Amino acid sequence: MKIVFALAISFLSAHMAWSAPIAFDFKDPKGVNNAVFKLDALLESINGTASGISGTVLFDPSSPGDLTGKIIVAASSLNVANAMMKEHLLSDKWLDATKYPEITFSLEKAGNVKISGNEITVDVTGGMTIKGIKKSITTPVKITYLKDKLKARLPQLEGDLLVIRVNFKLKRSDFNINPGQSEDKVSNEIDISLSLAGQAPRTK
Amino acid sequence: MKYSHKIFYGLGSAIALLTLTFWFFGGMHLGWTHSNETRMEIDPVTSLEYPVIEKKFTPGVDFLTVGLLAVGLFSIVGYVLKRKIGPQ
Numbered sequence: 001m002k003i004v005f006a007l008a009i010s011f012l013s014a015h016m017a018w019s020a021p022i023a024f025d026f027k028d029p030k031g032v033n034n035a036v037f038k039l040d041a042l043l044e045s046i047n048g049t050a051s052g053i054s055g056t057v058l059f060d061p062s063s064p065g066d067l068t069g070k071i072i073v074a075a076s077s078l079n080v081a082n083a084m085m086k087e088h089l090l091s092d093k094w095l096d097a098t099k100y101p102e103i104t105f106s107l108e109k110a111g112n113v114k115i116s117g118n119e120i121t122v123d124v125t126g127g128m129t130i131k132g133i134k135k136s137i138t139t140p141v142k143i144t145y146l147k148d149k150l151k152a153r154l155p156q157l158e159g160d161l162l163v164i165r166v167n168f169k170l171k172r173s174d175f176n177i178n179p180g181q182s183e184d185k186v187s188n189e190i191d192i193s194l195s196l197a198g199q200a201p202r203t204k
Numbered sequence: 205m206k207y208s209h210k211i212f213y214g215l216g217s218a219i220a221l222l223t224l225t226f227w228f229f230g231g232m233h234l235g236w237t238h239s240n241e242t243r244m245e246i247d248p249v250t251s252l253e254y255p256v257i258e259k260k261f262t263p264g265v266d267f268l269t270v271g272l273l274a275v276g277l278f279s280i281v282g283y284v285l286k287r288k289i290g291p292q
Contacts, residue, residue, distance in 0.1 A: 028245065032250065033254070044236060152249045163250045
């Protein structure tokens, strides 16, 4: 009886350890994580990037649909090619980066999981918060789970990598970003692409 | 004072030449002036594209417009001065 009990306990703990979600940290020491945004505008489109990305995502390789977490973009890290345009973008009329220093996306629910090799596509529903306004969005997310690949990026660490790619559109009017103003000069729609790599170091 | 209008005409011509030369050799960019340039690179492990931002001044049409407006202003001042002095 004792042996059966011990076996059951060890099986359960092994199963739990195997299927437990892994926490991936998205503060990338390599500085690769980025968001690219594009707005159509007069004369030329406004193409910008943001690199101040952090956050944590919980991912279970045995159950990719259980995806939760939060990605944070530092509003002050947004950059466009024109210095005056950047000043306007961070000003109180547009993003008000002083009052709202963070743009966040919280991953709340995932579904419609499709797996092809180590690539997974899931439809993620989450809350996008910009300028203090939270809106629910659903978007397809491409995930690549790179087991034991952390060492290839950071040789002093063992662990896994989680690569996330997302493309979606937002309306600036939904987030009170200069709503209804200058739409003949700068489009209301913003194209956003996120390219992120999270790391989960393992203790030896 | 007699030749002050010529100084303004000369300055206007110099600004026009400098503006056009700078814009021409800056790539004749028809968009806004850029103070930095973003180059995309690929991370070899994750295959993610990421931006590398470099400081690079690229004069655009706003630069050209400001330069040519300055030329216009100098020319107007030169013309006014010439009229004040009268025919030589």
